[in-house]
Amino acid sequence: MYSEKxxxxxxxxxxxxxxxxxxGVGTVGNRAxxxxxxxxxxxxxxxxxxxxxxxMGCAAAIATSSIITDLAKGKTIEEAMKITKxxxxxxxxxxxxxxVHCSLLAIxxxxxxxxxFKDKKK
Amino acid sequence: xxxxxxxxATTKTAPEVAEAMxxxxxxxxxxxxxxxxxxxxxxxxxxxxxxxxxxYVNAEPEQIIFTSGGTEGDNLAIKGTAxxxxxxxxxxxxxxxxxxxxxxxxxxxxxxxxxVTYLNVSRDGFVNPEDVRKAIRDDTILxxxxxxxxxxxxxxxxxSIGKICSEKDIVFHTDAVQSLGKVLxxxxxxxxxxxSFSAHKIHGPKSIGALFVRDxxxxxxxxxxxxxxxxxxxxxxxxxxxxxxxxxxxxxSETDVKRMTELRDYLIEKLLEIPEACLNGSRENRLCNNVNxxxxxxxxxxxxxxxxxxxxxxxxxxxxxxKKLEPSHVLLALGVKPEEAHGSIRLSLSxxxxxxxIDYVIKAVKEVVESLRKISPxxx
Numbered sequence: 001m002y003s004e005k006x007x008x009x010x011x012x013x014x015x016x017x018x019x020x021x022x023x024g025v026g027t028v029g030n031r032a033x034x035x036x037x038x039x040x041x042x043x044x045x046x047x048x049x050x051x052x053x054x055x056m057g058c059a060a061a062i063a064t065s066s067i068i069t070d071l072a073k074g075k076t077i078e079e080a081m082k083i084t085k086x087x088x089x090x091x092x093x094x095x096x097x098x099x100v101h102c103s104l105l106a107i108x109x110x111x112x113x114x115x116x117f118k119d120k121k122k
Numbered sequence: 123x124x125x126x127x128x129x130x131a132t133t134k135t136a137p138e139v140a141e142a143m144x145x146x147x148x149x150x151x152x153x154x155x156x157x158x159x160x161x162x163x164x165x166x167x168x169x170x171x172x173x174x175x176x177x178y179v180n181a182e183p184e185q186i187i188f189t190s191g192g193t194e195g196d197n198l199a200i201k202g203t204a205x206x207x208x209x210x211x212x213x214x215x216x217x218x219x220x221x222x223x224x225x226x227x228x229x230x231x232x233x234x235x236x237x238v239t240y241l242n243v244s245r246d247g248f249v250n251p252e253d254v255r256k257a258i259r260d261d262t263i264l265x266x267x268x269x270x271x272x273x274x275x276x277x278x279x280x281x282s283i284g285k286i287c288s289e290k291d292i293v294f295h296t297d298a299v300q301s302l303g304k305v306l307x308x309x310x311x312x313x314x315x316x317x318s319f320s321a322h323k324i325h326g327p328k329s330i331g332a333l334f335v336r337d338x339x340x341x342x343x344x345x346x347x348x349x350x351x352x353x354x355x356x357x358x359x360x361x362x363x364x365x366x367x368x369x370x371x372x373x374x375s376e377t378d379v380k381r382m383t384e385l386r387d388y389l390i391e392k393l394l395e396i397p398e399a400c401l402n403g404s405r406e407n408r409l410c411n412n413v414n415x416x417x418x419x420x421x422x423x424x425x426x427x428x429x430x431x432x433x434x435x436x437x438x439x440x441x442x443x444x445k446k447l448e449p450s451h452v453l454l455a456l457g458v459k460p461e462e463a464h465g466s467i468r469l470s471l472s473x474x475x476x477x478x479x480i481d482y483v484i485k486a487v488k489e490v491v492e493s494l495r496k497i498s499p500x501x502x
Contacts, residue, residue: 010424011431016497031500034421034441034449034464038499054499058423058442062497098447 002059003093010059015069017052023120026112029105035061039068039109043117046076053109060099064106067091072110077117080110124433125479129323129411130272130300130470131437135366136325142369143327146362154359155350164361171368178371179317180308181334187351188364191331192299195318196223196266198333198344198355199295203264203316204231206342207293211261217241217249218455221272224297225451228266241267243455246404247276251283258286264293269317270301273439273452273468274403275412277305284313293340299323299331303374304382304410309334316341321363325472326370330363378473383410385471385480390415392484396491398501402439402453402466411471414439416453416462419501420494425467428490434483439466 002010019040029035035057042050051073055065067088072080088103089095095103126134146167152160154168169183176183189195204214216228218240228238239257243249249267258265265287270277280296287294295316298307303324307317320331335341338352348356390413393399398418417425422440429436439450441464449463458466469483495501 007427010427013497018499027499031461031464032459034461036499054497056419056494056498056500057421058440059427060442061421062424099442 001096002063003095005091005093006059006063006095009063009066009092013053013062013066015052015066015073016054018054019050019052022113024113024115024117026109026114026116028108028112029057029061031056034058035102035105037061037065037105037109039065039113041072041113041117043077046078048072048075048077048080057102058099060095060102061105063092064088064095064102065109068106068110077114081114083107083110123479123482124435125475125483126435127469127471127475127479127483128435128437129472129475130275130468132322132328133325133472134474135322135327136370136373138373139326139366139369143362143366146365150361154361155348164359168359168361168364171364174368175319175332175371178374179334180310184352185309185334185336185338187333187335187338187354188359188367189318189331189333189351189355190329190360191322192221192297192318192320193223194355195299195320195331195333196221196295196297197227198341199316199318199335200224200227200264200266201231201344202341202354203293203295204236206340207263208236211259211263212236213239213259213262215239215241215254215257215262215265215267217243217267219243219247219271219273219452220266220268221297221299224266224268237261245457247271247274247402247456248404248407249278249283251279251286254283255286258290258292262290262292264295266295266297268300269296269298269307270305270409271403271452272300273450274414274456275300275409275470276403277301277407277409280307280314281312287315288313300409300412303371304379309336321367321370324370324374327363327366330360330367332367375473379410382471382473382475385475385477386410386413388477389413389469389471389480389484393487396488399491400462402456402458411475413469413471414466415469416458416466417491418462418465419498420491421464422466424494425465425487425490428494429467429483429486432486432490434486437468437470439468440464
């Protein structure tokens with residue numbers, strides 16, 4: 001069902017955990033639906049210098065969380081905002097159609113974390 | 123180590139079963155309906171199989187109809203009864219946690235003008251027979267309630283339900299696919315009119331099952347095209363399948379049930395040592411091979427795949443593995459919260475399951491649950 005890349009990220013997800021002094025935190029999804037993603041970012045000179053995640057969800061939810069941290073790390077806020085769900089799916093070498101919504105959830109989590117960062121800066 | 127704990131999905135075909143079936147492929151391949159000796163030997167094997175299965179449930183051989191399995195059996199029982207008795211009434215009673223083969227038959231009948239009552243089930247997984255009595259109307263023609271639930275293994279009081287139905291002269295069907303060989307169902311003791319069985323849940327081959335039918339006049343065939351199986355399930359008989367099914371029934375033993383019960387209890391006890399784990403469905407009146415546990419703060423598909431990585435095969439009631447993206451209708455019917463249903467796994471044993479395998483599984487589940495909880499933002 002899943003690509004090798006998804007299984008690889010599910011088994012050994014990158015950037016797991018929380019950042020205690022995060023500059024932005026985004027939480028999306030809900031327990032009743034079975035997916036909750038929490039993304040933490042640390043920003044320095046407009047760049048995402050550190051990013052970590054905590055996720056409750058299926059293998060696709062965990063793999064998309066992992067890949068979004070890889071994609072966003074080291075990018076400027078503007079560059080990170082340009083990451084699309086297609087980038088996520090492509091990077092994971094495809095997702096089953098019923099699981100594509102997980103990639104959207106990862107994008108939403110990143111956007112929520114960036115919004116939180118911007119709100120805090122104000 | 124590879125451990126198969128998904129025996130409620132299907133079982134390994136017993137080597138003895140496979141061996142018993144062998145001659146009916148290249149040697150005794152005759153059509154059981156043919157008059158020559160090739161046909162005769164096939165017919166003899168088919169009727170011996172029928173007799174053996176009939177004996178096991180205390181039925182008469184002419185009350186046993188071979189089907190292609192549980193789904194066909196349920197379809198024939200429910201739609202066949204509805205079509206045969208539609209002039210008598212159009213009301214059917216079932217429960218909310220039936221197998222999809224039953225639920226979807228009922229839904230399809232609703233589209234054809236039948237009225238279906240879906241009974242609630244208790245928190246621990248039982249249909250209250252009194253609820254059946256209360257739901258009965260003048261136009262009720264059929265009650266269909268499963269013998270044992272396929273996800274949580276709770277054994278239903280078919281004796282009481284059967285009694286109520288017989289008092290009211292209503293056909294009572296039960297899907298006994300999961301309970302065959304695990305809970306005895308004597309059709310002379312229990313007032314049941316139609317029962318569905320399947321071979322592949324008891325180490326028999328796939329694509330063969332049987333229907334016990336007390337009175338064939340109350341049943342209309344769904345397919346036409348031959349007089350096989352009393353014209354109720356026409357088509358060239360699956361002789362090898364019937365022989366394999368009978369062999370599997372012949373091998374059923376009380377000792378295996380006892381052994382599975384002990385291993386099941388041990389597995390439940392150890393899994394419930396994990397924090398925030400709970401058993402779904404009653405601990406009593408439960409199939410000897412069924413364990414269904416929810417783990418808070420994590421999701422079932424991840425548990426399944428994490429266990430698969432360690433060689434352990436289980437199933438889950440999580441939405442993430444269903445095409446509809448909805449959690450198990452069985453767990454929701456019990457009143458389990460969706461978030462708990464998402465984190466459920468079913469582990470189902472067989473007579474081949476060894477103690478060492480159970481110990482390995484316990485260790486694997488503990489590891490997987492712990493590592494997924496580390497990733498989860500919840501419960502901290």
